[in-house]
Amino acid sequence: MKIRTKLMLSMSILIAFILLCLFFVTHVQFYIVRDLAYAEQKAAFEALRDEFEQYYTDHKASWRGVQDYPFANSRHFAEIALFENGNEMYRKGRLSPEIMRDEAFSLILHANDRKIGRLFVMNERQYKTYEFKAMWYGIFPSITRVALLFTCIAALVTISLLSWRLTAPIRKIIQGIDAIKMGKPHPALPVHRKDEFGAISRALHEMNESLEKMERSRKQLLSDVAHELKTPLMIIQGELELAQDTGLALPPEKLSSLHDEVLRLSRLVHDVLHLSRLEAGGMTLRPASENIVAILEGLIEKAQFLAEEKHIRISMHPSKETIAVPVEKHRILQALYNIVINAIHYTERGGQVQIRVEQVYQPDRRMDYVRITIEDNGVGIPEEDLPHIFNRFYRADHSRTRSNGGTGLGLAIAQQNILLHQGWIEVQSKAGKGTAFAVFLPAASGDFVGSGRGL
Template sequence: MKIRTKLILFTSILITFILFCLLAVTHIQFYIVRDYAYLENKAVFKSLQDEFQQYYAHHDESWEGIQNSSFEHSPPFVEIALVVDGDQLYQKGQLSLENIMEGGFQLKIHSNDRVVGKLYVMNESQYKTYEFRSIWYNILPNIILVSLLITGVAAVFIIFLLSWTLTVPIRKIIKGIDTVKMGEPEVILPVHRKDEFGAIARALQEMNDSLANLEQSRKQLLSDVAHELKTPLMIMQGEMELAQEMETTLSSEKISSLLDEVLRLSRLVHDVLDLSRLEAGGTELRPTTENIVAIIKGMVEKIMFLAEDKQIGVSMHISEGVIDVSVEKSRINQAIYNILINSIHYTNQGEQVQIRVARIYHAARQSKYACITIEDNGVGISAKDLPHIFNRFYRADHSRTRPSGGTGLGLAIAQQNILVHQGWIDVQSEVGKGTTFLIYLPIPPSI
């Protein structure tokens, strides 16, 4: 159902309800005015009631001859009717019995604690109210028709005005959505509005911007992967074409070089697949209880030869020998390995990489965490590059040559591996002084 139809339906129901309420209030008001007139002249009503009761008593509890009788307190009353067992025995005035019973004020005639008749009366005020009520009910249908006509016309005009006002931004939003569906870069939405439509438009604009950023990231990823694949493939192609043209066999050095490029390609493909699965949540986490201290020590032993080649010292500072966490060991190994390799790579010859492991309580999160700190005093990362170091294929050192560099996915994979364990990584760095990675892994309450 369209908004305009809903507005018309709602307005029709509202008008009908208002007219019904007006009719009910008017009807009740007539009876209030009638009863108020009785309260104002209660003594006169009471005197007339007593007269009729005395008549009945003085005539041996009979109403015989009542129609020809006169009563002292009857002059203030325009209409009087005595009804006994449904028969009218006395009448003063011109109204029919039905009308006076409907609009008159009722007084009960008692004799020996029983009702022997009902007196319906109207004084001048009550009679005028009755007359006005009769006139009102006679002209009410015409008033209702005219009111419905005028109100209906006004309502339809207002509804069309409101529906136009309401549907204009909706049409703009729909047009903007159609523009997004067509892939147009420029989307015009009523984001300047201060109402709910503006909020919807702003949310859609943010969604569109996010989609545009995702599309840009997708294109950038394809470009980066293509670039990373192109160089080793060109090297291998050139070496093989040269050997074919020269009709010579490849030397062991050339074969070793080609193998390095194949391994580089293989590592790139595996890293891209790992990161894609992690970001998509496509791998199931199989955690076990592990001592994170033992994992760190084992990893340091494995990469120590790399540090020794660069004459870099690696020192460990452990607060306690056992800090158990619930993790999938292979993933945590991969994350810590990538960060350690990154630190060793950027640490100058003769400098130090320090590793600390401690159990901490995070007050803001009200939970215990194993905090792994990997600190180097290498080249550092600029403030401009720091927010992007976990992005795929991002290298803070833009002058870094391919032979000395990795795939640009190591830190992105490390971060995803930590995030999947409900942890996080903080980075602090200063150019020329070094970088500190802080890895937080939650310690389950049951451990």
């Protein structure tokens, strides 16, 4: 059912309800006025009743001749009717007996503690009220028909204009949704409205921007993956075609080079798949309480040979020997390893990488965290590159090539692993001075139950 139809139906119901209320109020008002008139002139009513009772007594318990008797208090009343056992004994006025029984004020007559009849009376005020009620009831059907006709016409015009105005933003929103479905970049939505339509439009606008961002990210990922795959594939293809054309066997150094390219391709595919699963939330975490100091000691041993090639000194400074964190060991190890290797790559020969571990309280989160700071004195990261270092395939050193660097996914994987553990990473860097990565992980509660060495 359309909004316009609902509005017209609602208006019709409202009109009918108002008319019924008016009818009911008029009906009730008559009886209220009738009873109030009795309360205001109670003495006259009781005096008339006393006269009729006295007449009955004086005429030896009989109403004979009552119709011709001049009751003194009857002058105060426009309508009087006396009934005994359903028979009319006295009548003054023009209304029918049926109307008097239904509409007039009733007085019960007694003599010697016995009911001798019922008197129905109307004074001038009550009679005028009854006349108004009768007139109203007489013209009510005609008024209702005319009112309904004119009201329906007015309501139809009003609702048509109102519904058109009310549904205008809805039509714009529908057009905007159609534009989003067709992939248009900037759909026209009434985002500047201050009502609920504006809130819906802003939500749709934000959703569309998010979809556009995801689509750009998807296209960029495809482009980056294609670019990263292109070079090793071209190298492998070129060497194999050369060997095929010449008919000569590939020398050992060529085979070793091709093997390195295949390994690079395999590592790239593995990292892309792993990062995709992390970002899609497809990883299930199985944390256990581990000694992060022991994990870092094992990591340093593994990375030591890379540092020794560049004469870089790696040192660790834990606040205590055992610091427990609830982590899945191999995932947190992968994240920290990627950050440490990144620090070694960007530190010049003879430099140093320092690792500090301490437990800190975060007031904004109201809980303890373990902060792992990995700081180098390398080339640093330019300020304009800092917001992008966790992006896929992003390299702060744009001159760094595949031959002297990784896949460009290490920091992105590290960040996703940290986020998976309900932690986060902060970065501070100054070009030419060095970089400090601070990894925050929730501290373990209770006694530490951990493993030995990290690797």
